[in-house]
Amino acid sequence: MQGRLKDRVAVVTGAAAGLGKAAALRLASEGAIVEILDLNDGSAAVAEIEALGGTSHSIICDCANEEQIAAAVKAIEARHGRIDVLVNNAGILSGRKPWHELSKQEVERYIDVNYLGYFLVTKAFYPLILKSQTPRVIMVASRTYFLANPGQMAYVASKGAVMGMTRVLAKEMGEQGIPVNAVMPGMVATPGTTEHSQEEAFNRVMGNQAIKKRVQPEHLAGLIAFLASDDAELITGQMILCDGGGYLH
Numbered sequence: 001m002q003g004r005l006k007d008r009v010a011v012v013t014g015a016a017a018g019l020g021k022a023a024a025l026r027l028a029s030e031g032a033i034v035e036i037l038d039l040n041d042g043s044a045a046v047a048e049i050e051a052l053g054g055t056s057h058s059i060i061c062d063c064a065n066e067e068q069i070a071a072a073v074k075a076i077e078a079r080h081g082r083i084d085v086l087v088n089n090a091g092i093l094s095g096r097k098p099w100h101e102l103s104k105q106e107v108e109r110y111i112d113v114n115y116l117g118y119f120l121v122t123k124a125f126y127p128l129i130l131k132s133q134t135p136r137v138i139m140v141a142s143r144t145y146f147l148a149n150p151g152q153m154a155y156v157a158s159k160g161a162v163m164g165m166t167r168v169l170a171k172e173m174g175e176q177g178i179p180v181n182a183v184m185p186g187m188v189a190t191p192g193t194t195e196h197s198q199e200e201a202f203n204r205v206m207g208n209q210a211i212k213k214r215v216q217p218e219h220l221a222g223l224i225a226f227l228a229s230d231d232a233e234l235i236t237g238q239m240i241l242c243d244g245g246g247y248l249h
């Protein structure tokens with residue numbers, strides 16, 4: 001496909017559904033070849049990309065599991081020899097529970113998937129990222145870190161850790177000319193959020209925004225595509241919100 005990302009190889013984790021799927025579709029519509037890594041079957045997303053005239057493959061992979069990640073890297077290396085864009089997005093959302101009722105295991109689960117998962121995936125793909133002429137690493141974080149949402153300590157802490165990782169990697173990978181950024185959507189209706197939140201919660205959040213329009217997966221996908229593009233070559237170490245001005249500080 002033609003476009004500003006023509007023939008770039010993009011890996012999007014957690015792209016069988018929700019924000020990751022929207023990002024995969026957008027990157028493909030701009031010409032990228034998209035590799036989908038997800039716990040669940042991503043063939044529906046692949047079929048949508050192929051219907052657009054794009055190219056995509058999906059690999060079942062638990063992005064918190066080193067062996068499964070290594071197998072995915074091997075398959076993608078065999079197919080393309082490099083990757084140009086890594087979007088770390090696979091994550092688990094949370095309902096509300098007072099912090100003192102959380103068990104060690106519950107907190108560890110968020111750290112494992114939402115933080116360590118991003119680290120393990122980035123580390124495993126690093127040799128393939130180094131082979132790119134136009135490398136990009138994009139982390140899907142969460143503005144809940146700034147909002148300090150009560151009842152979401154484990155989730156918020158895991159996503160806050162992603163911001164720390166983004167800032168350090170931006171400096172370390174800067175040596176190799178690799179931009180690393182984090183993006184943060186407002187509250188978006190996806191399978192992950194609708195499991196815990198009703199329609200009224202989305203409208204309440206929208207009511208607190210400067211621009212009172214519901215944030216859609218496509219809004220975040222557009223930001224991700226921009227960060228993947230040549231125009232974003234010197235944007236690095238940034239935490240970019242896409243929330244209609246719901247958090248202005």
Ligand SMILES: NC(=O)c1ccc[n+]([C@@H]2O[C@H](COP(=O)([O-])OP(=O)(O)OC[C@H]3O[C@@H](n4cnc5c(N)ncnc54)[C@H](O)[C@@H]3O)[C@@H](O)[C@H]2O)c1
Nearest residue numbers: 014017018019038039062063090091142187188190191192
């Ligand atoms: N939707 C929002 O309002 C919102 C806001 C801020 C941040 N986020 C972040 O965006 C990302 C995507 O959220 P979403 O709303 O699309 O969630 P979602 O639950 O709708 O989709 C997440 C996808 O990730 C996959 N996944 C989960 N754990 C995985 C694992 N260990 N390995 C591989 N795949 C895994 C799921 O199978 C699913 O396809 C998450 O990191 C989330 O924290 C979402």
